Amino acid sequence: MKTLKLFGSDTKSLTPYATSQRRLNCYFEIVNSPEKGTNIYIRGTPGLKYFVTLPTSPVTGMLAYNNILYVVAGNVFYSVTTAGTITALGTMSNYSANKVSLSTNGLQILISNGTTGYIYTFSGSTFAVVSSNYTEAATSNCFLNGFFIVNMPGVSGGGQFQISNVYDGTTWQALQFATAETSPDVLMSVDALHGELILWGANHIEFWQDTGGNPFPFSQLSGTAQDWGLAANNSRAHFNNTIAFLGLNQQGQVQVMQLNGYQPQRISDNNIEHIINSFSIVSDAIAFAYNTDGHPMYQITFPSAGRSFLYEGISNLWSEVQTGTSTNTARHIANIGMGFDNGCYVSDSTTGIIYIFDVNTFTDNGTPIRREVETNHVELQGNKFTIGELWFDFQLGQGLQSGQGMNPQIMLATSKDNGETFHNERWTSIGMVGQYKGPRAIYRRFGQSRDFVFKITMTDPVPFVIIRASAVIEPSAEVQQ
Secondary structure (H helix, E strand, O other), X not given: OEEEOOOOOOOOOOOOOOOOOXXXXXXXXXXXXXXXXXXXXXXXXXXEEEEEEOOOOOEEEEEEEOOEEEEXXXXXXXXXXXXXXXXXXXXXXXXXXXXXXXXXXXXXXXXXXXXXXXXXXXXXXXXXXXXXXXXXXXXXXXXXXOEEEEEEOOOHHXXXXXXXXXXXXXXXXXXXXXXXOOOOOOEEEEEEEOOEEEEEEOOOEEEEEEOOOOOOOEEEOOOOOEOOEEOOHHHOEEEOOEEEEEEEOOOOOEEEEEEEOOEEEEOOOHHHHHHHOOOOOOOOOEEEEEEEOOEEEEEEEEOOOOEEEEEEOOOOEEEEOOOEOOXXXXXXXXXXXXXXXXXXXXXXXXOOEEEEEEOOOOEEOOEEEOEEEEOOOEXXXXXXXXXXXXXXXXXXOOOOOOOOOOOOEEEEEEEOOOOOOOEEEEEEEOOOOOOOOOOOEEEEOOOEEOEEEEEEEEOOOOOOEEEEEEEEEEEOHHHHO
16 A cells, blocks of 8 residues: 555645645644654544533623633623632623723723723722723723733824723823824734733734833834734734734735734735635634644634634644534634633633533534545546555544444545545444454545545544555556556
8 A cells, every 4th residue: 555645734725726635623733753654643623611601691801810710791790710600790881792801910800892991809809980081992901010001992093002000900190191103003902922012003013112211101112113904803812922813914915923023924824815815804803822732723713704714833734613514614613712720711602601622522512523634636647547445544443332423434525626526425434432453444446537635524523533544546557558
């Protein structure tokens, strides 16, 4: 048998004739010491394990602090313990169904929801409206060097930001504000990273630092401004010791970027960008980051388009993610994510449910997960050939004791037209529980073609691991002449 390199690093988008590769709900695991002739294998993404259901919905914001998860759901602000005990801490009379921004100074939590600011004080457990010169329309906040910082949309062109009193989110001085200086555009968001303040504009990015000045302590870092806009306010996520985001370049195209120092660095590729730029709306993109078994992950969803994508920070490769077994493209149900209690806790996109990403859970809260891989093109220098036998090395013997997954099945479909259409679906078992030696996933009688592409699918709730593939390839008579 000849070992085939079926699993490449591209994504089907521009034309399947060039690449038909697709990864759905799976990613690459890189092996340092390859023992089976390959340094990568394919592994399924974590499933969603149920945690709690909040009494109100939807969830619009989360913040983890001091071993408590603080959550905004509907018009109520909650605390949730690691044991899942829910306590209502306050009710908002003015609130938005859009994502809200939360940050803490260690004494208080500031909530900016675009209509009103609210402050929760740990001492005394008080919850109140911020009324002292606070910009009520603020949609973004952060904490840096003792100050809460918020953007000021709708004020003097929307390019300003203001700061609170030191360690006091209840008090904001009328003159404690500044204006992003590089470009007269709207200041969409504020972030703190590595002790510096980041101002995200619609067309530019600025970096400021606390210089201890009086009366205003922050000043712009000269020569660091960037001509990149923020295409979606909620696409920002602290990822892999930096921030990943959906950027807008000067030509009006969107790309997924991450900050490398002060420089935005592209992490999307041509194929992903082709897909994203085909969406009619990208401004509603929402993202979060998490880590699983050492893999830094950035997951971004486009709600209007109904699509979700996952970037894995070691292989630097993209996959699609979705909830459910639909053969049509669909989004993943997770919406807002937060690191908490040594895991990633995520909100349901429509309900008050919070889940935990879990590598040992193989459904999304009971909903089957569709795992799918479309392979490289298999060809023989443009000549016709026959594949007499194709064998996949799966992780075997992982069947459940009962129900779906007791005898897990793999479906293989074949394309002979460069990945345009797939036919001849064939199913085979990858072993009931304990059948670690087999049955092997072997397929035969593929006929003849100049080009083969294979689609591998599994929906059973068991580990999805593909190590390698091998084939018996027989050149046709036209090669032998």
